[in-house]
Amino acid sequence: MIQYALRCDQGHDFDSWFQSASAFETLKNAGHMSCAICGSAAVEKAVMSPRVAVPAKAETTAALRKPETEGEKAITALRRHVEANSDYVGTRFAEEARSMHLGETPERAIYGEANGAEARKLIEDGIPVAALPFLPNRKAN
Known part of the structure; x- marks a missing residue:
């Protein structure tokens, strides 16, 4: 392209x-x-400038990955806590949350992905959910 x-x-x-x-x-x-x-x-x-990819220096890349603000540090800590103490259920989040709410499966801490309609339906049905301020880690391959 x-x-x-x-x-x-x-x-x-x-x-x-x-x-x-x-x-x-x-x-x-x-x-x-x-x-x-x-x-x-x-x-x-039209006249346009070329896009040239410049490899990042190791120290620049490391600096970009380091949380700088207190807010970024807090989100990083929250992410670590959620990942260490919860089960990732992926796109089955709404199904798993509903199943636990109905007593069909044992309650446990979970996190995953739900679209807006699924999350809204959970909330309307009295199932407590909260959006996390980060995306889950995904395997690229």
């Missing part, structure tokens, strides 16, 4: 993603491109 800065003949600047440089040309030549602001079909690539 490639992102291009674009400009129409009316002077509107916008950007868009394309599968490749040739995909941009194919769409433009077929007349399938228009300004995102005014709809003009006269769209050209």
Whole structure:
């Protein structure tokens, strides 16, 4: 994927993603491109600066990972406490919380993921839940 800065003949600047440089040309030549602001079909690539990835230095990376403020330190401590004293149930959070509330499974401390509708339904049904100020760790592979 490639992102291009674009400009129409009316002077509107916008950007868009394309599968490749040739995909941009194919769409433009077929007349399938228009300004995102005014709809003009006269769209050209605008001047743009290249994006260059710069590897971070080890000390910079370490400094970015270190909590700096008292609030960040408190959230880090809360996360460690929750992870050490609770079971992660993933996307089954609403199902597990409801099952414990109904007495179908033994009560225990759990944390996981629920969408807004699931969380709202739990609260409406009198099941105590709270949003955590962090996302759960997820395995990438």
